[in-house]
Amino acid sequence: GIQVEQSPPDLILQEGANSTLRCNFSDSVNNLQWFHQNPWGQLINLFYIPSGTKQNGRLSATTVATERYSLLYISSSQTTDSGVYFCAVEAWGYQKVTFGIGTKLQVIP
Amino acid sequence: EAQVTQNPRYLITVTGKKLTVTCSQNMNHEYMSWYRQDPGLGLRQIYYSMNVEVTDKGDVPEGYKVSRKEKRNFPLILESPSPNQTSLYFCASSSRLAEITDTQYFGPGTRLTVL
Numbered sequence: 281g282i283q284v285e286q287s288p289p290d291l292i293l294q295e296g297a298n299s300t301l302r303c304n305f306s307d308s309v310n311n312l313q314w315f316h317q318n319p320w321g322q323l324i325n326l327f328y329i330p331s332g333t334k335q336n337g338r339l340s341a342t343t344v345a346t347e348r349y350s351l352l353y354i355s356s357s358q359t360t361d362s363g364v365y366f367c368a369v370e371a372w373g374y375q376k377v378t379f380g381i382g383t384k385l386q387v388i389p
Numbered sequence: 390e391a392q393v394t395q396n397p398r399y400l401i402t403v404t405g406k407k408l409t410v411t412c413s414q415n416m417n418h419e420y421m422s423w424y425r426q427d428p429g430l431g432l433r434q435i436y437y438s439m440n441v442e443v444t445d446k447g448d449v450p451e452g453y454k455v456s457r458k459e460k461r462n463f464p465l466i467l468e469s470p471s472p473n474q475t476s477l478y479f480c481a482s483s484s485r486l487a488e489i490t491d492t493q494y495f496g497p498g499t500r501l502t503v504l
Binding site: 281310311313315321322323325328330366368370375376377378379380381382 | 420422424429430431432433434437439445447448477479489490491492493494495497498
């Protein structure tokens with residue numbers, strides 16, 4: 281099956297700093313999503329981005345499908361950005377969804 | 390309000406006692422799915438359903454059953470729970486556009502402990 285790798289596994293940022301999270305996948309995908317799991321366990325949609333670039337406030341994401349990676353950018357980080365960030369993909373020809381193991385982000389004041 | 394609901398939110402049970410975790414969505418989504426989340430392993434798909442009466446195995450289906458008799462409901466059944474099924478479970482739903490799954494929306498999670 282498709283492999284999904286996220287990096288870095290852990291990240292500590294000072295409030296106000298910027299960061300880039302990466303998601304690599306091993307095969308062509310139908311779709312790709314980024315999620316944020318907050319410290320209370322809730323999974324929140326950030327982006328549905330099988331290709332191209334999207335922006336939502338301080339967050340933006342880019343997926344380069346031909347090179348099999350996606351990037352999530354967080355600018356001017358805030359303590360509320362803390363949690364785990366997951367990417368999830370659906371490989372072409374399959375209906376299964378595969379998650380990466382996530383990037384754990386801690387933003388300190 | 391568009392949402393995915395799960396019940397119960399927390400459950401402690403004993404080995405072998407059958408249980409059902411319910412999942413319901415009010416967005417008329419075709420696709421529904423169950424995941425389990427374990428430390429260091431991310432989320433892994435247990436079962437998914439493309440539509441009513443259409444279900445298929447995900448990556449970790451052993452020990453679980455599902456059914457999809459109505460579009461809005463997708464219960465997860467553990468016929469004989471074992472301690473290795475202690476986990477955090479999520480239900481999700483999404484629409485399907487041209488054979489491609491759209492944005493997935495997740496329920497709040499069910500924390501299950503099997504003693």
